[in-house]
Amino acid sequence: MAYQWFKAFHIIGIVVWFAGLFYLVRLFVYHAEANDKPEPARSILKEQYELMEKRLYYIITNPGMYVTVAMAIGLLWSQPSFLHDWWLHVKLGFVVLLIGYHHYCKRIMKKLAAGECNWTGQQFRIMNEAPTVLLVAIVLLAVFKNSLPLNWTTWAIAAMVVAMAAGIQLYAKKRRQDREKLESAA
Ligand code: HEM
Incomplete structure (x- = not known):
């Protein structure tokens, strides 16, 4: 019974953690793009994004990570045989x-707050795709375990994920360019 509880909260933790990671870097995009706005909008927006990022990081993203890892320890404690499996080692x-990425986000958040980060919104958009790749790889390993099929179907799914991420980037870029054109024409 304990095992099911650990698994349920492991999955809940994952959802919360990823919601936080995705939204945090989305806020970095807006934060970076606030630099293009005239004053006083720039200062007001930057202050607001700084506050939102801090709250999101400490109230959602960090607890999401801790719950995921704590529940994972519970799962392994209940079923230590997993510790011998290669899927778990790769996972x-x-x-x-992923934890490295999480801490890198914290570093960027601090740099943005100190006005020491000169990344563009586009760079943050690309950065925001990294956790998607990790999410897919980790979930596939957790579900298929040692029988993860490394055949063409798996590679086709991986290619689809990469193509989707690239498509989203291109669509966002096109919309941004259209908006800029419209603004410069006005
Ligand atoms: C501290 C790191 C982690 C460890 C040690 C760990 C370990 C485990 C273990 C032992 C299970 C139970 C497998 C089963 O009963 O079938 C599990 C389930 C699962 N884990 Fe993790 N996990 C970790 C982090 C993550 C992360 C970061 C994700 C998502 C990105 C994730 C996704 C999943 C999913 C989706 C399941 C459910 C699989 C199923 O029931 O078929 N895990 N994890």
Whole structure:
């Protein structure tokens, strides 16, 4: 019974953690683009984004990570045989990258607040695709485990995810260019 509880809250933690990570970097996009606005809008927006980022990071994203990891420890404690499986070792490798990404976001948040980050909105948009790749890899490993099919279907799914991410970027870029054209014509 405890195992099911750990798994349920492991999944809830994952949803919260990823919601936080995706939205945080989306806020970085707006924060970076606020630099193009005239004063006083620039200062007001930057102050607001700084506050939103801080709250999102400390109230949603961080607890999401802690709940996911704490529940994962509970799962392994209930079923230690998983510790011998290769899928778990590979999954842990991806989780380490994800935790690294999480902490990198914190560093960027601090740099943005200090006015020391000169990344563009477009760079943050690209950065926001990284957790998608990790999410897909980790979930596939967790679901298929040692029988993860590394055949053409898996590679087709991976290619689809990459194509979708690229498509979203291109669509966003086109919309931005159209908007800029409209603004410069007005
Ligand atoms: C501290 C790192 C983690 C460890 C040690 C860990 C370990 C585990 C274990 C032992 C299970 C139970 C497998 C089963 O009963 O079938 C599980 C389930 C699962 N994990 Fe993790 N996990 C970690 C992080 C993550 C992360 C970051 C994600 C998502 C990005 C994730 C996604 C999942 C999913 C979707 C399941 C449910 C799989 C199923 O029921 O078929 N895990 N995890």
